[in-house]
Amino acid sequence: MKEALALTALALAAAVAVPMAASAADFGTAAEAKALVEKAAVTLKAGEADALAKFNDAAGGFRDRDLYVFCFEAGSGMWTAHPNKALMGTDVRALKEKDGSPLGDKLFAAPKDGVVTSVDYKFPRPGGTEPVAKETFLVKVGGQACGVGYYK
Template sequence: MIKSKIAVLLITGLSMAGSTTAFAADRGSADEATAMLDKAVAHYQSAGADTALADFSATDKGWQDRDLYVFCFDDAGVTVAHGANAKLIGRDLSGLKDADGKEFVMELVSTGKSGGGWVDYRWPNPVSKKIEPKSSVVKSAGDHICGVGIYK
């Protein structure tokens, strides 16, 4: 009887570990976001701004992976590319606030212009459709600031 309870606990624990791994695999990691951003900046530099920005926003060019996608702003906070929501392109998001009231877009722009780094905020996850904590890594690409974020 004790052996059967131990077996049940082990099987339950292993199946939970497997589902955690599957859940983690549905989300991009910080390393994957950084790698995607580096690849995007290299594409921007080699293909030019117009081609790269269009590619980042297209759903068939390979710039989306699970919940990872490339987005770019100009210096004023106007969206020039967005891999998860093309309706944002051309919109001035400089005063946009997240679910907690944080004006994060200009922080993304400022961080990107000052050498790059990570910015935390809350944003709708395109996979889960829920507002979730997000961290985005950003850096300059030509005249724009591009980023890729991870959901936590």
């Protein structure tokens, strides 16, 4: 009887763990986000117009699950690349966290020339409403500031 209970408990634990592991694979990691922003920096150095076109194209090689490259003009804060086309031409500094904190100001101030920096904040996952801990890695290349964020 004890063996049957132990096997049942083990099977139940496995049944719960497998979907959790599978869902974790649906999200990018810190290392993957940082690698993607570094790849974006190299691509920007090779040519800004071509890089921005790739970042804005879903098939351009700069989107992976919930990871994507976004960019804004380092001087003006105007969005130049983002999957949400409604943001294009607006100012990154207008972004707020759900509690009203100035997220956009943090993103605007963080990028440094050729050095990857990061900003921690809370933001809902796509399709969600509750804020989740997120970290975004940012870098400045020429006149562009670009980032990639992941949910912790």
